[in-house]
Amino acid sequence: xxxxxxxxxxxxxxxxxxxxxxxxxxxxxLYAAVGEPxxxxxxxxxxxxxxxxxxxxxxxxxxxxxxxxLAFKHxxxxxxxxxxxxxxxxxxxxxxxxxxxxxxxxxxxxxxIAQMVFQRVPQIRLVETDELDDTVRxxxxxxxxxxx
Ligand SMILES: O=c1ccn([C@H]2C[C@H](O)[C@@H](COP(=O)(O)OP(=O)(O)OP(=O)(O)O)O2)c(=O)[nH]1
Numbered sequence: 001x002x003x004x005x006x007x008x009x010x011x012x013x014x015x016x017x018x019x020x021x022x023x024x025x026x027x028x029x030l031y032a033a034v035g036e037p038x039x040x041x042x043x044x045x046x047x048x049x050x051x052x053x054x055x056x057x058x059x060x061x062x063x064x065x066x067x068x069x070l071a072f073k074h075x076x077x078x079x080x081x082x083x084x085x086x087x088x089x090x091x092x093x094x095x096x097x098x099x100x101x102x103x104x105x106x107x108x109x110x111x112x113i114a115q116m117v118f119q120r121v122p123q124i125r126l127v128e129t130d131e132l133d134d135t136v137r138x139x140x141x142x143x144x145x146x147x148x
Pocket of ligand 1: 082083084086096
């Protein structure tokens with residue numbers, strides 16, 4: 001179990017915090033902290049504030065993912081899916097939504113617009129070398145397995 005600190009940003013004291021809709025849900029649903037409703041025309045995108053900032057342990061990241069229901073019913077999804085919130089980011093978490101549907105879609109304050117899934121990120125050091133290990137995969141280039 002990790003503790004992730006969350007801070008409501010000024011003007012968002014009324015906003016619900018991200019919430020797991022069931023005990024074992026992977027993601028915390030995120031609420032739109034828009035001042036006024038935002039209308040997304042078909043094909044349009046908008047950066048939607050959530051009204052909070054995070055401080056998570058260095059081995060974590062948060063991924064901002066679409067909600068399946070919004071995607072299926074309205075064509076609303078996250079353009080940069082999954083969005084990446086780095087462990088050292090202290091700014092407001094935002095959600096980049098795009099309307100792939102055929103109808104305008106209105107985002108109201110406190111509407112659930114996306115979900116946030118925390119993941120462990122292994123610490124990796126890239127080590128440059130002239131030789132890699134022998135392998136039968138990938139020698140044919142991108143997309144090749146080396147087998148038929
Ligand atoms: O859906 C998202 C994606 C990113 N971010 C914030 C947190 C993240 O740590 C920061 C930078 O995101 P990213 O690294 O994806 O963007 P970049 O365009 O590569 O920015 P940078 O120049 O900071 O690397 O923006 C969000 O709030 N929501």
